[in-house]
Amino acid sequence: METGSKRSLEIDVANTDRTLGTLLGAEITRRFDDKLDDDTYTVKCNGAGGQSFGAFIPKGLTLELVGDSNDYFGKGLSGGKLIVYPPTGSTYKEDENIIIGNVALYGATSGKAFINGVAGERFCVRNSGATAVVEGTGDHGCEYMTGGTVVVLGKTGKNFAAGMSGGIAYVLDEDTSLYKRVNKQLVSMEAVSNKYDVLELKQLITEHVAYTNSKKGKEILDNFGEYLPKFKKIMPHDYKKMLNMIVQMEEKGLSSEQAQIEAFYAATK
Numbered sequence: 001m002e003t004g005s006k007r008s009l010e011i012d013v014a015n016t017d018r019t020l021g022t023l024l025g026a027e028i029t030r031r032f033d034d035k036l037d038d039d040t041y042t043v044k045c046n047g048a049g050g051q052s053f054g055a056f057i058p059k060g061l062t063l064e065l066v067g068d069s070n071d072y073f074g075k076g077l078s079g080g081k082l083i084v085y086p087p088t089g090s091t092y093k094e095d096e097n098i099i100i101g102n103v104a105l106y107g108a109t110s111g112k113a114f115i116n117g118v119a120g121e122r123f124c125v126r127n128s129g130a131t132a133v134v135e136g137t138g139d140h141g142c143e144y145m146t147g148g149t150v151v152v153l154g155k156t157g158k159n160f161a162a163g164m165s166g167g168i169a170y171v172l173d174e175d176t177s178l179y180k181r182v183n184k185q186l187v188s189m190e191a192v193s194n195k196y197d198v199l200e201l202k203q204l205i206t207e208h209v210a211y212t213n214s215k216k217g218k219e220i221l222d223n224f225g226e227y228l229p230k231f232k233k234i235m236p237h238d239y240k241k242m243l244n245m246i247v248q249m250e251e252k253g254l255s256s257e258q259a260q261i262e263a264f265y266a267a268t269k
Contacts (some may be wrong), residue, residue: 004036006039006041006042008042008043008044009042011043011044011046012045012047013046013049014047014050015048015049015050015051017053018050018052019050019051019052019053019055020050021061021063021080022055022056024041024061025058025080032060034079036060037060038059038060039081040061042062042063042064043063045063045065045066046067047067048067048068048069048070049070050070052070052071052072053065053072053074054073054077055076056075056076056077056078057078057079059110060080061081062080063081063082064083065083067087068086068099068100068117069099070100071101073100073105074104074108074111075105075108077110077113078111079109082111082112082113082115083114083211084100084115085099085116085212085213085214086099094118095216096118096136097117098118098120099115099119100119100120102120102121102122103121103122105125106125106127107126107127108127108130108132108148110130112131112132112207113131114133114211114212115133115135116214118154119138119141120137121137121157122140122143123138123142123150124141124145124148125144126143126144126145127142127146127148128145128148128166130148131148131150131204132150132151133150133151133207133217134153134154135152135153136152136155136156137152137155140159140160140162141156141161142161142169143159143163145161145164145166146164147167149167149168150168150170151169151201151205151208152169152172153172154172154216156181159183160181160182160183161182161183161186161187162183163183164183165236165239168197168233170197170201170231172230172231174230186236187235188237188240189232189234190233191231192231201231205221242267245263246259246263247259249262
């Protein structure tokens, strides 16, 4: 840290190691604020992550976990990167087995998470800006989400997107049953047809495969034209209106920041 040079190390972890990476993240923030490049410090962890693994970690810190993790994985993620995948030689199907516990990425504000396996209940609750790719979720996924992007390469539990007021979720709906599990009070569900959405979705799956070696992700990329119609884009009604207003304001010559402010005032009126 004294020189700011890139470093990496490898450690063994157990589920008694709680909030692993958080103190290191605090030291990074004290010294560098949020000015470090991604992956400046990488810690590869082997074993079982305890509660709140990677909580609040900032930009510049990457935690790579070969194993599984407990509840509150990535709580308050603040710019860092989290990567989880099963050990080499595992025989179970990643998209059918839970690899991280409940309430993962609760209150995350920024950063990325790539999870080669299924998350427990209440995945990305109150996420306000982080990006996550996961192979399935339990009940109440993306509950009260206000921002960020979530990609689900498998099934969700019931009550998906309840209270979701911002952000976007792309969900693979192979058996066309997703509509039964989405809470439609605040969100709409549509095909992924916009070219920018298609590019974003494909890029995130590509990153997911690169980081986790996901079999499901590889299959989707190899047959992307076949899988794309099976994805659904889930987005809050008001959030969609806001984005459209922002585009209109920018077309009038306003800066991105000013367009957001003007769109907000127009929406609230």
